[in-house]
Structures are given as C-alpha cells and as structure tokens.
Amino acid sequence: MASESSSISKFKSGELPGHVIELGLDEPLKLISGKQLSPFTVAFQTYGELNPQKSNAVLVCHALTGDQYVANPHPLTGKPGWWDRLVGPGKVVDTNKLFVICANILGGCLGSTGPVSINPKTGTPWGLDFPVITISDMVNAQIRLLDHLGISRLFLVIGGSMGGMQVLDLASRYKDRVFAAVPIATAPRHSAQNIAFNEVGRQAIMADPDWCQGSYLKENKRPVRGLAVARMEAHITYLSEPALHRKFGRRLQGRDALTFGFDADFQVESYLRHQGSTFVDRFDPNSYLYITRAMDYFDLSAEHEGVLANAFKNNQIKFCVMSFSSDWLYPTSESRTIVQALNAVAANVSFIEIETDKGHDAFLLDEPEMHRTLAGFINGCASQIGLY
Amino acid sequence: MSSISQPMTMSGLRHDLRLIAGLIPQNSRILDVGCGDGALLAYLAKEKAGDARGIELSQNGVNACVSKGLSVIQGDADMDLSDYPEHAFDYVVLSRTLQATRQPEVVVSNLVRIGKHAVVSFVNFGHWKKRIGLLFRGRMPVNSPAFSWHSSPDIHPCTILDFVTLCKNLNLEIEVAISVDGQGKKQTIASNGRSANLLGEQAIFLLKRN
Numbered sequence: 001m002a003s004e005s006s007s008i009s010k011f012k013s014g015e016l017p018g019h020v021i022e023l024g025l026d027e028p029l030k031l032i033s034g035k036q037l038s039p040f041t042v043a044f045q046t047y048g049e050l051n052p053q054k055s056n057a058v059l060v061c062h063a064l065t066g067d068q069y070v071a072n073p074h075p076l077t078g079k080p081g082w083w084d085r086l087v088g089p090g091k092v093v094d095t096n097k098l099f100v101i102c103a104n105i106l107g108g109c110l111g112s113t114g115p116v117s118i119n120p121k122t123g124t125p126w127g128l129d130f131p132v133i134t135i136s137d138m139v140n141a142q143i144r145l146l147d148h149l150g151i152s153r154l155f156l157v158i159g160g161s162m163g164g165m166q167v168l169d170l171a172s173r174y175k176d177r178v179f180a181a182v183p184i185a186t187a188p189r190h191s192a193q194n195i196a197f198n199e200v201g202r203q204a205i206m207a208d209p210d211w212c213q214g215s216y217l218k219e220n221k222r223p224v225r226g227l228a229v230a231r232m233e234a235h236i237t238y239l240s241e242p243a244l245h246r247k248f249g250r251r252l253q254g255r256d257a258l259t260f261g262f263d264a265d266f267q268v269e270s271y272l273r274h275q276g277s278t279f280v281d282r283f284d285p286n287s288y289l290y291i292t293r294a295m296d297y298f299d300l301s302a303e304h305e306g307v308l309a310n311a312f313k314n315n316q317i318k319f320c321v322m323s324f325s326s327d328w329l330y331p332t333s334e335s336r337t338i339v340q341a342l343n344a345v346a347a348n349v350s351f352i353e354i355e356t357d358k359g360h361d362a363f364l365l366d367e368p369e370m371h372r373t374l375a376g377f378i379n380g381c382a383s384q385i386g387l388y
Numbered sequence: 389m390s391s392i393s394q395p396m397t398m399s400g401l402r403h404d405l406r407l408i409a410g411l412i413p414q415n416s417r418i419l420d421v422g423c424g425d426g427a428l429l430a431y432l433a434k435e436k437a438g439d440a441r442g443i444e445l446s447q448n449g450v451n452a453c454v455s456k457g458l459s460v461i462q463g464d465a466d467m468d469l470s471d472y473p474e475h476a477f478d479y480v481v482l483s484r485t486l487q488a489t490r491q492p493e494v495v496v497s498n499l500v501r502i503g504k505h506a507v508v509s510f511v512n513f514g515h516w517k518k519r520i521g522l523l524f525r526g527r528m529p530v531n532s533p534a535f536s537w538h539s540s541p542d543i544h545p546c547t548i549l550d551f552v553t554l555c556k557n558l559n560l561e562i563e564v565a566i567s568v569d570g571q572g573k574k575q576t577i578a579s580n581g582r583s584a585n586l587l588g589e590q591a592i593f594l595l596k597r598n
C-alpha cells in the first residue's frame with residue numbers, strides 16, 4: 001500500500017510533478033491560533049501562462065480531500081485531475097487564456113506543510129505537535145504564494161465546498177486582490193450538522209489503535225481502518241438519497257442471495273468500502289483531523305461582530321454563488337445566506353442553483369448547466385476587464 | 389410630469405422596455421426586479437455602460453441571464469428587496485411585475501428606498517377594452533389571454549388612477565408618467581390621468597421619494 005510517507009519521499013526526491021516553494025523564512029506565517037510557521041512549504045501546480053500584465057491569474061481552491069492536481073493526473077492514483085472537466089485548454093476555466101494556480105492547502109499531505117511534514121525543531125514528523133490551522137491560515141499561505149509569484153490581483157478565485165470557504169475568506173479579507181469570486185456548494189460557517197459529521201470522522205481515526213495518539217509515523221504504523229471509516233461516512237454526505245438509490249438501490253454485490261453474514265452483501269456497502277480503501281492510499285489521517293477542524297472553526301460572521309454582511313463591506317468583487325438542489329451538506333439555504341449578506345452591502349452578486357440529484361459532489365461532476373452558467377459568468381468578467 | 393425623448397438605438401427590445409431604457413441615463417447603477425431572460429438588463433449593461441443587476445423568480449431565467457454574463461440572483465420582489473441598503477442603486481426597475489406581488493405597497497416603498505429613482509411599468513386595468521369586457525361580457529379582465537382569473541399570477545392588477553393614488557399615499561414624487569395605447573403610441577399622462585386611464589394599455593412611471 002502506498003503511504004503518505006512514500007509521497008513525502010517522492011516529493012523530496014522531486015518525483016511528484018509540480019512546483020514546491022519554501023516560504024516564510026524571513027517573515028513567518030502567523031497563524032490565527034497565535035503560533036507561527038517558519039519556514040513553510042507550498043506545493044502547487046500551474047496551468048497556462050501568466051500574461052505580461054499579470055492580469056489573467058486564477059486561483060483554484062481545493063476541498064477537504066482535494067489537492068493541487070486540479071487538471072492533470074493524480075501522481076499517486078493515476079486518476080484524472082479532480083476538476084479536469086472544468087479546467088483546461090478550451091474549457092470553462094480556459095488555460096489557453098488564463099493562468100491557473102492550484103496549491104495544496106496548508107495542513108494538506110501532498111507537499112505543503114502539514115502534520116506529515118518534518119518539524120524543523122525535532123527532525124521528526126509534526127504529528128499532533130502541528131499547530132491547529134484555520135481556513136484563514138490556508139488563505140494566508142496562498143496569498144504568500146501569490147506574493148512570491150508577483151501576482152498582486154487575481155482575475156478569479158474559485159472553489160467548491162471547503163474551497164468555497166477559502167474563496168469567501170479571501171474575498172472578505174483581500175478584497176483588493178481579486179476581481180471575481182466563485183464560491184460553490186459552500187457555507188459561510190460550519191453548521192452543527194457539519195461539525196457533527198466531521199467529529200464522527202475524527203473519532204473513527206482516533207479510535208483506530210494504529211493512530212498511536214497521532215504519532216503513528218514514528219511507530220511505523222497507519223490508522224488506515226479509521227481513516228477508511230471516516231471517508232465512508234463522509235462520502236455518504238457528499239451524495240444524496242436519490243443518487244444512492246439510482247446508483248445502487250438494494251442490489252446485491254456479486255451474489256444472488258443474502259449471505260446472512262456481515263460481508264458486503266449490498267452494492268452500496270461494497271462501493272463505500274472501495275471508497276474507503278482507495279482513499280487511505282492517498283491521504284494522511286492526521287491531515288484529515290486538522291483540515292476537518294479548520295472547516296469546523298470556519299464562521300465568517302463571527303469575525304465580523306456576528307453580521308455576515310460586514311465581511312463584505314466596501315467590496316467591489318463580482319461574485320457568482322452557486323449551489324446544488326440536492327446538496328444537503330451545504331444546502332442552497334447556506335448559499336442564500338451568503339447572497340443576502342452580499343445584497344445587504346449592494347455587492348455585485350449572481351446566484352445560481354443547479355437542479356440535480358447528485359448531491360454535494362455535483363460540483364465535481366458533469367453538470368452541463370453549471371458549466372454553461374460558469375462559462376457565461378467568467379467570459380462576462382473577462383470581457384468586462386478586456387482580458388479576452 | 390414631463391415627457392422624455394426616446395433614444396434611437398433600441399431595436400429588438402420590447403416596446404415598453406425601450407421606453408423604460410429611455411428613462412435611464414448613462415453610467416447608472418441599475419437593479420431590474422423581475423428581469424426575466426435579461427433582455428432589458430443586457431441592453432442597459434451594454435448600451436448604458438452601467439452596473440446593471442437583476443432579480444428573477446424563475447431559476448431558468450436566472451441561469452439564462454448568468455450564462456449571458458449578467459449579474460442576476462434568484463429571488464422575488466416581495467421577499468428580497470428588504471435585504472438591500474438605502475440608495476444602493478440609481479434606478480430600480482419593476483416592469484410588469486407589480487401586479488403579481490403580494491404587497492405592492494411594500495414593494496413600491498422598497499423600490500424608492502433602495503433606488504434613488506424607481507421605474508414601474510404595468511398593464512392598465514382601467515383601459516376601455518378591459519372595462520367593456522367586464523361591462524358587457526361580465527367576465528373578469530386578465531393581463532394575458534394565456535390565463536383565466538383563477539390561474540393568473542396577477543393577484544393585484546391596478547389602473548393608472550389606482551397607482552397614482554398609491555404614489556400619493558406613499559408621498560412619492562411622480563417624475564415622469566407615460567401611457568402607451570394599443571398602437572404603441574406613447575403619451576405623457578396629464579395631471580388628472582383620466583383620459584390615460586381610459587386609453588392607455590400600459591403605463592410607465594418614474595418615481596422618487598419626496
């Protein structure tokens with residue numbers, strides 16, 4: 001089984017594709033918790049070319065289990081980039097015209113500094129000594145990357161789910177550094193239900209004896225069963241009841257009758273087990289804890305006297321908020337809350353709900369209406385500033 | 389009440405929308421409430437170089453607008469206007485939508501609150517054809533032949549005189565009032581409004597708070 005330690009060694013030996021930059025040597029990354037990281041590493045991919053005016057840059061923010069491989073095959077799984085449908089030459093986010101940047105988030109496990117990285121003070125992996133990070137910390141790390149690349153203003157920042165939280169945070173705190181923002185299938189704060197689901201996932205990981213109180217790397221172990229269960233549970237929340245029914249119904253897996261045992265009799269069980277077992281090959285359990293925590297801590301209005309609209313005051317950004325009708329993890333009502341807050345400051349906002357039964361994951365899937373409306377929004381923005 | 393000149397380059401736009409567009413100066417911040425497929429919005433954004441945005445009830449309409457590059461949200465006049473701050477826009481347009489709102493008085497108040505000016509257009513139920521229909525046929529007038537009285541979304545139709553009274557009650561200044569007859573001929577509505585109320589099929593008002 002490939003492990004995250006092998007992915008780290010691949011990074012060190014330059015085997016994983018993409019760029020890796022060490023930042024924060026002179027100026028530490030100050031975290032919301034009060035702690036600091038110096039230095040910190042950002043692993044990122046770019047697609048297309050930055051124009052001489054540096055006005056065509058797009059930042060794509062990835063979700064909880066995403067990574068920087070937005071439009072090229074994943075180096076560990078070989079699967080197509082996670083937003084391959086949307087990002088590429090001639091596609092909605094057209095890399096023939098735009099310069100696309102996607103960075104592995106702070107706390108991630110594919111090259112950027114996270115709990116699997118080596119703590120410079122000890123020479124061993126951080127594990128639970130890694131400071132707790134927030135969505136704002138992730139965004140700050142990406143802003144530092146943009147500074148490094150000399151990009152003072154993005155044309156577009158776009159992301160779904162936790163990527164959408166980064167979009168909202170960036171649009172709120174760096175309002176002069178982006179022209180257009182597209183938060184998709186996301187929320188201005190994590191609801192009690194969101195936190196509850198994340199907590200089940202974390203408990204599954206921490207209940208695995210191989211987790212070793214977070215120091216499994218030192219013990220040469222991996223809590224893969226716990227991580228797999230966390231993924232299985234989370235995966236259900238990414239789908240919808242109609243989608244599950246359509247895909248699997250009560251069909252049996254490779255058998256004609258019930259076995260009266262606890263093997264995966266049903267196709268849906270087999271599917272979830274597969275989702276769990278393949279996920280552990282590409283993701284670090286401690287990263288999962290840290291990133292879900294960052295999502296739980298996200299509450300944009302809490303940072304603005306409890307008034308979400310205050311997060312967007314004096315904002316000139318063009319927003320396109322998008323939700324999916326069957327998404328019950330970040331339902332349309334959450335997107336409406338964002339839209340109402342933007343309206344309250346008369347911000348420039350479009351809001352689209354896409355009719356689909358595919359649930360939260362719809363933002364990653366083939367949704368022609370989403371692609372059509374996004375293309376219209378992005379092209380409209382591009383022509384407004386004379387980009388193309 | 390004064391008349392307005394009609395710009396020359398508005399072909400392809402529905403007649404009443406053309407008249408509305410003629411009321412709005414260049415470089416304005418505009419909100420079109422009930423913007424449909426975005427025809428007026430697209431025109432205003434392109435020809436008036438303004439910051440034009442829309443609210444539309446039907447999600448299909450919204451998606452069509454956004455895919456054309458227009459800034460539109462899904463929402464309705466009754467529910468969503470209260471979210472906006474005072475004078476967020478120079479002009480707020482409500483075209484042929486007032487009669488379908490649940491609380492026209494609240495809606496009109498919101499229009500002149502969030503916009504420095506409001507443009508309201510509606511089908512005049514005081515028009516002689518509608519009166520004759522009720523007088524001789526004994527049937528309720530409707531906004532469009534596509535509907536009967538029970539299926540029409542138009543729960544609050546009004547006449548020009550009704551609307552003028554509403555504006556008085558709300559202490560609004562009527563800056564421009566136009567009626568359009570069956571031949572598409574526009575006329576400035578005279579101060580008592582009686583002949584326009586009989587002959588005008590449609591009415592367009594430019595309003596502001598006193």
